Amino acid sequence: MFKRFIQLQWKAFFRSASFGKSVGIKIFMAFMGLYLLASLGILGGTLYFILRKLVPDQGPMWVLSQFLVYWVLAELFFRYFMQKLPVMEIKPLLINNIPKSKIVNYILGKSVFSGFNLLTLVTFVPFAIVLLAKGYPALNVLLWLLAMTVIALCANFLNFLINKSDVALGIIIGALVAFWGLEYFGIISIKAIFGPIFHALYVYPIAVLAPLGILVVLYFLNFKYLQRVLYLDGALKGKTKEAKSTNLAWTRRFGEMAPFLQLDLRLIWRNKRTKTQVWISLLFVFYGLIFYTQEVYANMVGMHVFLGIFMTGIFLANFGQFIPAWDSAYYGMMMSQNIPLRKYLESKALLITVSVVVMFFLTIPYVYFGWKVFLVNTACAVYNLGINIPVILYFGSFNKKRIELDQSPFGNMQGTSAVQFLIMLPVLGLPIALFTLLHFLISFEIAISVLVGLGILGYAFKGRLLDLVTEQYAHKKHAMLQGFQQKNG
Amino acid sequence: MIAVHNLKKNYGPNTVLNIETLEIPKGQSFGLVGNNGAGKTTLFSLLLDLIPPTTGHIENNEVQVNKSEAWKPFTTAFIDETFLIGYLTPEEYFYFIGELRGRNKADVDALLSQFEDFFHGEILGQKKYLRDLSKGNQKKAGIVASFIGSPEVVILDEPFANLDPTTQIRLKSIIKELAATEGVTVLVSSHDLMHVTEVCERIVVLNKGEIVKDIETSAETLKELETFFGG
Numbered sequence: 001m002f003k004r005f006i007q008l009q010w011k012a013f014f015r016s017a018s019f020g021k022s023v024g025i026k027i028f029m030a031f032m033g034l035y036l037l038a039s040l041g042i043l044g045g046t047l048y049f050i051l052r053k054l055v056p057d058q059g060p061m062w063v064l065s066q067f068l069v070y071w072v073l074a075e076l077f078f079r080y081f082m083q084k085l086p087v088m089e090i091k092p093l094l095i096n097n098i099p100k101s102k103i104v105n106y107i108l109g110k111s112v113f114s115g116f117n118l119l120t121l122v123t124f125v126p127f128a129i130v131l132l133a134k135g136y137p138a139l140n141v142l143l144w145l146l147a148m149t150v151i152a153l154c155a156n157f158l159n160f161l162i163n164k165s166d167v168a169l170g171i172i173i174g175a176l177v178a179f180w181g182l183e184y185f186g187i188i189s190i191k192a193i194f195g196p197i198f199h200a201l202y203v204y205p206i207a208v209l210a211p212l213g214i215l216v217v218l219y220f221l222n223f224k225y226l227q228r229v230l231y232l233d234g235a236l237k238g239k240t241k242e243a244k245s246t247n248l249a250w251t252r253r254f255g256e257m258a259p260f261l262q263l264d265l266r267l268i269w270r271n272k273r274t275k276t277q278v279w280i281s282l283l284f285v286f287y288g289l290i291f292y293t294q295e296v297y298a299n300m301v302g303m304h305v306f307l308g309i310f311m312t313g314i315f316l317a318n319f320g321q322f323i324p325a326w327d328s329a330y331y332g333m334m335m336s337q338n339i340p341l342r343k344y345l346e347s348k349a350l351l352i353t354v355s356v357v358v359m360f361f362l363t364i365p366y367v368y369f370g371w372k373v374f375l376v377n378t379a380c381a382v383y384n385l386g387i388n389i390p391v392i393l394y395f396g397s398f399n400k401k402r403i404e405l406d407q408s409p410f411g412n413m414q415g416t417s418a419v420q421f422l423i424m425l426p427v428l429g430l431p432i433a434l435f436t437l438l439h440f441l442i443s444f445e446i447a448i449s450v451l452v453g454l455g456i457l458g459y460a461f462k463g464r465l466l467d468l469v470t471e472q473y474a475h476k477k478h479a480m481l482q483g484f485q486q487k488n489g
Numbered sequence: 490m491i492a493v494h495n496l497k498k499n500y501g502p503n504t505v506l507n508i509e510t511l512e513i514p515k516g517q518s519f520g521l522v523g524n525n526g527a528g529k530t531t532l533f534s535l536l537l538d539l540i541p542p543t544t545g546h547i548e549n550n551e552v553q554v555n556k557s558e559a560w561k562p563f564t565t566a567f568i569d570e571t572f573l574i575g576y577l578t579p580e581e582y583f584y585f586i587g588e589l590r591g592r593n594k595a596d597v598d599a600l601l602s603q604f605e606d607f608f609h610g611e612i613l614g615q616k617k618y619l620r621d622l623s624k625g626n627q628k629k630a631g632i633v634a635s636f637i638g639s640p641e642v643v644i645l646d647e648p649f650a651n652l653d654p655t656t657q658i659r660l661k662s663i664i665k666e667l668a669a670t671e672g673v674t675v676l677v678s679s680h681d682l683m684h685v686t687e688v689c690e691r692i693v694v695l696n697k698g699e700i701v702k703d704i705e706t707s708a709e710t711l712k713e714l715e716t717f718f719g720g
């Protein structure tokens with residue numbers, strides 16, 4: 001039986017939709033995954049030396065123990081959002097001749113091999129190796145490592161128990177904030193309370209039994225709980241949110257564009273992936289802080305243009321590059337209706353325009369870092385409005401990959417193809433190259449004026465450019481329709 | 490109303506549809522039957538210009554569908570759930586479609602009120618998005634949406650599948666009425682021989698992309714079809 005489960009898992013992995021993606025995306029995702037693992041590994045490997053340097057008068061193990069409570073809470077926090085027990089996958093097993101307890105053990109067991117648990121190992125194994133090399137007692141270090149792994153597993157199983165409750169999330173966030181606050185204002189030293197507890201795991205190897213005990217209890221609770229709710233109207237029931245009707249009457253003033261504008265607004269607010277993108281876009285306003293504050297970048301104009309285009313155009317890039325794939329699920333209906341394609345595109349253009357303007361206003365405080373920064377951002381915003389919006393809409397007609405709107409946005413590469421990478425060349429590369437060249441050959445003022453001029457020119461010919469884009473969409477209609485029908489593209 | 494001329498659709502070396510000629514007069518209720526892969530949905534997709542023909546063409550009210558878009562104002566369709574917009578409530582969807590077909594909210598409400606029976610209290614005012622409705626209810630919403638805007642041609646692919654018996658019976662009378670009293674040309678495909686024979690004046694059987702039977706419906710039609718498919 002166990003062998004069959006393993007086989008099932010093997011096939012699920014190698015036949016999954018994401019595995020069938022094009023080679024380019026596979027390589028990209030593998031690269032990102034490796035990068036993350038490598039970063040954590042390097043952190044683990046150098047942690048000993050970092051702690052030695054930061055707190056020379058205390059043992060690194062002791063210092064680390066003091067912070068582990070935050071590590072555990074943060075882990076729970078991330079797991080809450082990103083890790084779900086994949087109960088849906090076992091639906092086909094339910095009516096077959098397999099005891100329920102075995103099914104439950106199977107899904108709980110396979111969650112042990114989730115990537116989240118790997119993160120702890122990748123960080124602490126190098127750390128333990130360094131400790132051993134430094135002559136720390138092997139028994140203590142290895143059992144400590146085991147204890148850390150067991151704690152990660154505890155977090156794993158605890159997460160499944162609390163995952164559906166917002167109260168639990170409140171407690172996690174509350175604890176994180178309260179602990180930090182108590183510590184910061186010197187009211188109670190949280191580190192002093194939890195430090196010895198975690199340190200004990202190292203000092204007394206036998207203490208590993210404590211987390212092991214907790215793990216057994218948590219597993220048992222999970223087991224009991226799942227066994228009880230493993231019904232179609234229990235854990236296997238898909239969640240449905242209550243629909244809130246909105247009439248968005250204010251969009252009326254946009255005339256013929258109104259129905260599409262309403263559709264786009266609902267599209268963005270009612271689907272996970274698009275909604276997340278709005279928040280991510282807003283967060284990217286802070287991207288500038290990373291670079292403007294560093295001396296190295298202070299005189300790199302290319303970098304400033306990159307930031308300007310990027311910050312004011314982040315929604316343009318995130319949302320725009322997948323037009324019209326957002327509508328892929330019902331593109332056939334749209335194409336059989338009497339829709340003015342032009343209005344459909346104008347609505348998208350208007351949304352992106354608004355986003356560029358909003359992002360521009362949000363970047364105004366960067367004037368703190370000098371007038372030049374402000375001028376570059378302004379020029380970039382104008383360039384985005386005039387040139388990049390039509391460009392990104394034009395390239396949209398090359399999109400042939402379907403997007404399922406209701407899927408999780410995290411690490412979701414659905415709808416991505418080589419087109420998305422190619423778009424970035426003209427959208428980002430062109431203005432940077434142009435600006436840097438003009439700045440180098442002539443002057444800053446001329447470079448700014450050219451970017452602004454191009455933007456205004458593009459905006460002036462917006463009607464003509466949109467006509468071209470509309471023609472292109474009509475021309476590519478059948479190819480797009482065919483592409484959007486492929487479910488696992 | 491609809492005229493097919495030497496229509497052929499190939500995928501690679503396979504011909505999935507090959508119709509030399511087919512005329513559907515205005516106001517006819519037209520039934521299309523055939524096994525899986527016979528080409529029913531392909532024909533409907535060609536009619537809606539969702540796929541391009543390999544050779545030949547279709548005319549809808551003298552408009553060549555793959556050349557001009559002038560057929561869109563008087564033609565509506567419900568092919569499958571992909572014609573629905575999952576993140577809208579049924580009402581929002583109806584108003585959106587209404588808007589595309591030049592009908593305001595009041596017009597759409599007036600039309601919807603005629604279908605209260607058909608909806609059986611499961612569509613309107615449910616506080617649910619279309620994606621969260623059951624398959625049968627999704628179908629109901631899609632079918633009614635295709636009646637918005639006084640179309641002259643209505644195309645329904647497998648409208649009876651997934652519907653409960655009461656709704657099936659109601660849909661049959663709706664379709665009959667559309668064709669008989671309002672002169673709407675209704676094209677219906679189905680796997681259920683009983684339903685099509687009841688609803689349609691004329692039935693065409695497709696087999697491997699070709700028309701093998703073209704019958705005026707009569708009392709013997711069901712028998713004839715059953716013998717054909719039975720062996």
